[in-house]
Amino acid sequence: MKKLLNTLYITRQESYLHKDRETIVIKNGDQKLGQFPSLTIGNILCFGQISVSPFLMGYCGEQGIGLAFYTEYGRFLARVQGKQTGNVLLRRAQYRWADDENRSVSIARLMVAAKIANGRSVLMRELRNHGDNPMLTQAADKLANSLRRVKHAKTVAEAMGMEGDAAATYFSIFNELIRENGFVFGGRVRRPPTDPVNALLSFVYSLITQECASALQGVGLDPYVGYLHQDRPGRLSLALDLLEEFRAPWADRFVLTLINRRQIQLKDFVHEASGAVRLSDDARKALLVAYQERKQVEVMHPYLQEQVPIGLLPHCQAMLLARHIRGDTEFYTPYIVK
Incomplete structure (x- = not known):
């Protein structure tokens, strides 16, 4: 099984990152501010005015270390990608499947x-508890x-x-899951x-999307060519496909835990004149610490039948998808919690 490496979250504005021998140095x-062995780092996520x-x-491109840039709001901007890894035959099969409606829908149905x-x-779970x-x-x-x-x-x-x-059904009652006074959810609003x-x-969906993109690239798949989400320049379509499996059990439950x-x-949010709402700098740091801790928690993978850190779930699903596209398995097995 792949080893879960650390992720660096750079949030201090006007920080500068550079390489010193086999280490990554962060300066302001x-x-x-810090110096870390590059062999222990899997991803570097930069928020706001960060220079590299x-x-x-x-x-990072050569070593397969994910490097992505976000606004201070957590909106994804760009990622640095090195040479493509994996078997070119796998990617050719991926592209052919994406052009085949029958094959595309066979995977899309399972992810939905x-x-x-x-x-x-x-x-x-809420009803039981x-x-x-x-x-x-x-x-x-x-x-x-809907499932039927x-x-x-x-x-x-x-x-x-x-x-x-x-x-729409799920989010119509999402407010019922929030137990902390003051937090009110009236429906999903995205940008901003x-x-x-x-x-x-x-913010959390954006983080997990990058985890999915790195996992897909790691097994040799192209994260930009998906089966459920349509192709669009700059859109990580396959990563967004994979994200669908993790929204509720990973992202939503994590957000509910933070609130409840x-x-x-409520004091941890900044309200902009435009109407946009974002986390304060200190709150974003606290969230990222909790997110990193959450990634370390192990769960039983329902198909692989072994304990897996939550942070490696995207890799597990990317690996299973690659096996299916290669023809090693008859069906793709999505991640479904018990």
Whole structure:
């Protein structure tokens, strides 16, 4: 199994990163903030006004260290990519499958089904832990019906439509899962997020998308060519496909934990004149620490039947997808929590 490496989150504005022998050095002006062996680093995520030396960029590309840039809001901007790894025959097969509606929908159905099933599991967990709630029960029943319907989707567009309906049902009662006073979720708002809950969701989704992109590239797949999300210049379509499996069990539950345990509070958000809402610098650092700790938690992978750190789940699913596209397995097995 692949080893879970560390991720560097650079949030201090006007920091500068460069390479010194086999280490990565972080400086702010004349002050050295840290120095880390490059062999222990899997990803470097830079938020805001962060500079990286051209030589370190090249080194990250050569060594397969993910290097991505975000705004202070956590909106993804760009990532540095080195030479493509993996068998070119795998990528050629991936592209052919993406052009084949039947093959595309066979994978899209499974990813949408996993998203719906995992969202329903979050609701059922809430019902088990906190007793009967008619709104949650009704939503769970609707999601069960959506899950049955998606198995019969004939096209990717049809699968996407069912995914949209299921997401609307799920988010319509998401506010019922929030137990901390003051946090109110009235619906999903993306660009830009206009309330604290949406700000948290968007930020964490963006982080996990990059985890998925790195995992796909690591097994030799092209993260920009997907089966559920359509091709668009600059869009990590396959990474977004993979993200669907992790939204509810990883991202949403993590956000709910931060709110309900008061690890993140209303005072931790900045409201911009434009109406956008973002995390304060200190709160973003606290979230990233908690996120890194969460990645270390081990769970039983339902298909591989072994304990896997949460941070390696994207790699596991990327590996299973690559096996399916190569023809080693008859079906792709999405990640579904028990």
